[in-house]
Amino acid sequence: MADQTFNDDPQHEPTATSTWSRLLAGNRRFAQGKMTHAWQDRETRESLIDSQRPDAAVLSCSDSRVPPEIIFDAGLGDMFTVRTAGQIIDDSVLASLEYAVDKLHVSLLVILGHQHCGAIQAADQQIGVLASRVRHGDNSSETAQSLASVIDDIEAMGDAQAAQDAQDQLEESLENLLPEAQSPIVRLVGPSVLQAYEAQLRDHEDIERVHIAHTIEELVDRSQPIQQALADERLIIVGARYCMDTGLVEVLSF
Numbered sequence: 001m002a003d004q005t006f007n008d009d010p011q012h013e014p015t016a017t018s019t020w021s022r023l024l025a026g027n028r029r030f031a032q033g034k035m036t037h038a039w040q041d042r043e044t045r046e047s048l049i050d051s052q053r054p055d056a057a058v059l060s061c062s063d064s065r066v067p068p069e070i071i072f073d074a075g076l077g078d079m080f081t082v083r084t085a086g087q088i089i090d091d092s093v094l095a096s097l098e099y100a101v102d103k104l105h106v107s108l109l110v111i112l113g114h115q116h117c118g119a120i121q122a123a124d125q126q127i128g129v130l131a132s133r134v135r136h137g138d139n140s141s142e143t144a145q146s147l148a149s150v151i152d153d154i155e156a157m158g159d160a161q162a163a164q165d166a167q168d169q170l171e172e173s174l175e176n177l178l179p180e181a182q183s184p185i186v187r188l189v190g191p192s193v194l195q196a197y198e199a200q201l202r203d204h205e206d207i208e209r210v211h212i213a214h215t216i217e218e219l220v221d222r223s224q225p226i227q228q229a230l231a232d233e234r235l236i237i238v239g240a241r242y243c244m245d246t247g248l249v250e251v252l253s254f
C-alpha cells in the first residue's frame with residue numbers, strides 16, 4: 001500500500017495545493033511507468049461503501065487515452081470525474097461539478113484538456129467548412145477549405161485594408177453562425193477556435209490551451225455556486241493539459 005491519502009486521516013484536511021501536488025506526483029509516477037495503483041484494492045472499496053470524500057473534481061475529455069484516474073495514478077474515492085468530448089460544458093456537467101463542490105466539498109477543480117484532441121480538430125475543420133461557405137456562398141462549387149487557408153487567401157488580397165475588413169467580416173459572420181450550429185462540439189469548442197485564431201494561434205496545441213482557459217471562463221460565468229465557492233476561498237480551479245507524447249500533465253493555470 002502506498003502513502004496514506006488525505007481521506008484516511010481526519011486530522012489532516014487537505015488544501016487544494018496539497019491535493020494538486022499529490023495529483024502531480026501521481027502523474028509523474030504514471031509518466032515514468034512507476035504507478036503504485038494505490039487504493040484500488042478490496043479494502044478500499046469496502047471502506048468507501050457508505051460514503052465518499054474526494055479531494056478533487058476533474059472535468060476532462062472523454063478520449064479513451066485520457067482517463068484521469070490512470071494518468072494521475074489515483075484510486076477509488078480520490079477524484080470526482082466528469083467527462084465529455086472536448087470537456088464541453090452543459091447543464092448536466094454544471095450540476096455534477098456543483099454537486100462535487102457544494103455537497104462533496106472538493107477544494108480543487110481540474111479542467112483537463114489534452115494533446116491531439118479530436119474535438120478541437122473537428123471544431124477547427126467544421127469552422128473551415130462554415131468559413132468557406134461564408135466566403136464563397138452556400139451553393140458555390142468551391143470545396144471546403146480549412147479556416148487557416150480561408151484566412152491565408154484573405155490575407156493574400158493585395159489591399160491590406162480590404163483584407164482586414166474581409167477578415168473582420170468573416171470573424172463576425174462565424175461568431176453569429178456558431179451558436180446556431182447543430183453540433184454541440186462546433187457550438188461549444190468553436191468559440192475557443194475563433195478566439196485562438198484572433199490571437200494568431202493556429203496550431204492545435206495552442207488551440208487546446210485556449211480552449212482550456214475558455215472552458216474555465218465559461219464554467220465560472222455560468223455557475224453561481226462555483227462563483228460563490230471561489231469567493232469564499234473554498235475552491236481553486238486549475239487548468240491543465242495532458243501530453244500523450246510524454247505522459248505528463250502541463251499546468252496552464254494555478
Ligand SMILES: [Zn+2]
Pocket residue numbers: 061062063085086087114116117118119120
Ligand atoms: Zn479530446
